[in-house]
Amino acid sequence: MTELFSEIDDELRREKVQKVWSRYSGLIIAAAVVIIAAVGGWRGYQYLQAQKAAEAGAAFEAAAVLADQNKHAEAEAAFTKLAAAAPPGYRNLSRLRAAAEAVKRDPKEAVKLYDAIAADSGFSGVERDLARVRAAGLLLDTETYNNMLQRLEPAAAPEAAFRHTARELLALSAWRANDATAARKWLDVISEDGQTPSGLRSRAEALQALLPRVAKS
Template structure:
């Protein structure tokens, strides 16, 4: 008797499933197709993004080779093209390298390009600081110490990526302006930072030796 009931239950279940399939099969099939399409689209997106990155990487290396061959005009054009066409990461690097190429023919124009990068909030903080420092390096001989300090002071913070170079530039600028107190301030900051690179520390010590001795009270 129990086997009979089991057969009846099984038949009922099959009939219920049949009715559910007839009612909802179009939605089930459509959902499955959407999932397949979404996965395929994502895979396709990943493929094309990887392809674009590989192409941008090859183009970036080719532009860098032009620069190493002192073909700065061609390198500038190649990096500028990458700025317009490359994925985000390569685009930022290409902007920095394009500005470096411009510096060979027009330091003031290159400094402006670096300033544009430093002011771009879509660019990461380390890249912004690097742009500030490169612009300041180009303008060191022609810019007053107060202006240099305004440009670079934010990049001298203890956690700033390029703080060592920023401090050195400010020490040099203060020394050129005969602001001994300011030069000594930055040189002491360099000396007291345990992570200061050895080569930069040596340069700072050499500059420190050029400063007049501290007046005794």
């Protein structure tokens, strides 16, 4: 008896499956096709992205070789071309490298390139700070202290990746402007930061020795 009931249940299940299939087979097949196409499309996209990254990496290395060979104009052109078409990671690196190569050709143009990077939210905070510092380094001998402060203050903040260089540039700019108060302020910040590199600390101490002594009250 138990076997009979089991056979009846199996037959009923088969009938239900057949009814469902006859009614919804088109939808089931369409859904399966969509899923297969989506998976295939995603894998194809991943393959193309990996291929683009590999091509961009090779092009970046070739441009870097040109720079190492002091072929700066060719290197700048190669990095600029790569920045226009490469995936985001290589695009950002290429723009930074193109600006660095432009320094040899036209420092003012390089400053513009760095400023554009510093203002671009598509770059990370570290990359933008690097652009700020490099542009300020090119302007140290010509820019006013107030303008340097406006440029570098974000990069000089605690925990900023390039704060040590930014603070040194601000101290030098203030000293060049005969602003002893501002120079002393940044030199003190440098000396009080326990992570200040030893070389920079020594330069800061030497510059501090050149400042006029503060009158005792």
